[in-house]
Amino acid sequence: MKSILDYETVSLIDEDDAIxxxxxxxxxxxxxxxxxxxxxEIWDAIYxxxxxxAPAIGVTAGFGIYLLxxxxxxxxxxxxxxxxxxxxxxxxxxxxxxxxxxxALKRMKEHVNKEYADYTDEISSCDSEEGKSFEKIRxxxxxxxxxxxxxxxxxxxxVCRRIGENGLTLIKDGFGILTHCNAGQLATCKYGTxxxxxxxxxxxxxxxxxxxxxxxxxLQGARLTAFELQSAGIDTTLLCDNMSASLMKTGAVNAIFxxxxxxxANGDAANKIGTSVVATVAKRYNVPFYVxxxxxxxxxxxxxxxxxxxxxxxPEEVTEMWYKERMAPEGVKVxxxxxxxxxxxxxxxIVTEYGVLHAPYDEAIRKVFR
Ligand code: MRU
Numbered sequence: 001m002k003s004i005l006d007y008e009t010v011s012l013i014d015e016d017d018a019i020x021x022x023x024x025x026x027x028x029x030x031x032x033x034x035x036x037x038x039x040x041e042i043w044d045a046i047y048x049x050x051x052x053x054a055p056a057i058g059v060t061a062g063f064g065i066y067l068l069x070x071x072x073x074x075x076x077x078x079x080x081x082x083x084x085x086x087x088x089x090x091x092x093x094x095x096x097x098x099x100x101x102x103x104a105l106k107r108m109k110e111h112v113n114k115e116y117a118d119y120t121d122e123i124s125s126c127d128s129e130e131g132k133s134f135e136k137i138r139x140x141x142x143x144x145x146x147x148x149x150x151x152x153x154x155x156x157x158x159v160c161r162r163i164g165e166n167g168l169t170l171i172k173d174g175f176g177i178l179t180h181c182n183a184g185q186l187a188t189c190k191y192g193t194x195x196x197x198x199x200x201x202x203x204x205x206x207x208x209x210x211x212x213x214x215x216x217x218x219l220q221g222a223r224l225t226a227f228e229l230q231s232a233g234i235d236t237t238l239l240c241d242n243m244s245a246s247l248m249k250t251g252a253v254n255a256i257f258x259x260x261x262x263x264x265a266n267g268d269a270a271n272k273i274g275t276s277v278v279a280t281v282a283k284r285y286n287v288p289f290y291v292x293x294x295x296x297x298x299x300x301x302x303x304x305x306x307x308x309x310x311x312x313x314x315p316e317e318v319t320e321m322w323y324k325e326r327m328a329p330e331g332v333k334v335x336x337x338x339x340x341x342x343x344x345x346x347x348x349x350i351v352t353e354y355g356v357l358h359a360p361y362d363e364a365i366r367k368v369f370r
Contacts, residue, residue: 070146
């Protein structure tokens with residue numbers, strides 16, 4: 001029987017001008033693939049967390065902007081780019097914290113500009129009037145956008161695999177590993193970031209136990225991480241978020257691996273709400289705390305965690321969602337930030353595709369970007 005790991009998190013269905021995703025709001029009860037065609041459908045799918053996790057959001061944005069520009073009727077490059085910016089700004093407004101969203105859109109924009117410059121250079125000396133028409137140029141640009149969006153996806157798979165290899169060096173046979181939220185295959189195109197070392201350890205016959213925080217309020221740990229790890233045959237235990245201190249105190253946790261949505265230039269890392277609690281407790285019990293981050297999640301233009309825009313979400317996610325009936329008193333005030341920032345001094349290492357970075361992080365990060 002097909003397991004959740006046999007499905008693609010995000011894929012491009014060219015013949016239907018659509019992005020196909022697994023609707024993650026229905027997991028684990030139902031595996032349903034849905035197709036997104038319009039800008040509004042893509043925006044909603046990202047906002048509603050039907051597709052979620054920083055890298056998967058980036059891949060969706062790349063495919064999204066390609067599809068939205070595919071049938072552009074712009075008759076000049078300036079008009080084409082105006083339309084691009086308008087659509088890109090709209091997609092970018094769906095969620096603020098994961099930098100991969102703006103990263104992917106910016107990468108697509110830079111690619112279009114570069115391809116336009118290269119194409120016009122190449123064509124300027126030739127006689128073909130047809131090649132010089134903007135209709136022809138637009139066709140070339142759209143084709144290049146498609147290639148680039150598929151490249152973002154292919155790179156995500158490769159980068160996650162490399163994070164897995166680098167993270168694996170921090171795991172020993174018999175380890176108990178705690179994770180928070182879902183930085184798994186469902187948050188990327190394969191392997192995940194925080195789960196990549198776990199999948200590789202399991203693949204290589206190591207005996208590991210993984211503890212998944214349920215991750216209130218949207219339960220990504222319970223619904224997604226526990227589901228995908230269990231489907232892979234990994235020894236998986238679920239716990240409520242407020243149980244991790246008691247678990248760490250028993251000595252059952254040898255390392256913590258989490259993902260992240262944006263790492264600032266000084267190594268402060270924004271991840272799903274509750275991550276900084278886990279990191280603080282880990283310090284108390286001397287458990288190494290690792291943040292797994294593709295370099296596309298490192299934002300060198302954000303100096304510290306204080307400058308990261310933390311998404312605030314609807315109160316109903318706390319008071320009603322997942323319950324048969326509303327479980328909190330009507331009218332109560334709700335605090336519902338989707339992410340928090342873990343201070344760099346609580347982080348033992350940042351696992352990237354280029355290796356494991358250690359403090360001082362500003363220096364280590366600068367070196368990677370150089
Ligand atoms: O709100 P979500 O589900 O998109 O939050 C996801 C996380 O916080 C992940 O840990 C992060 O995006 C890294 S995914 C590899």
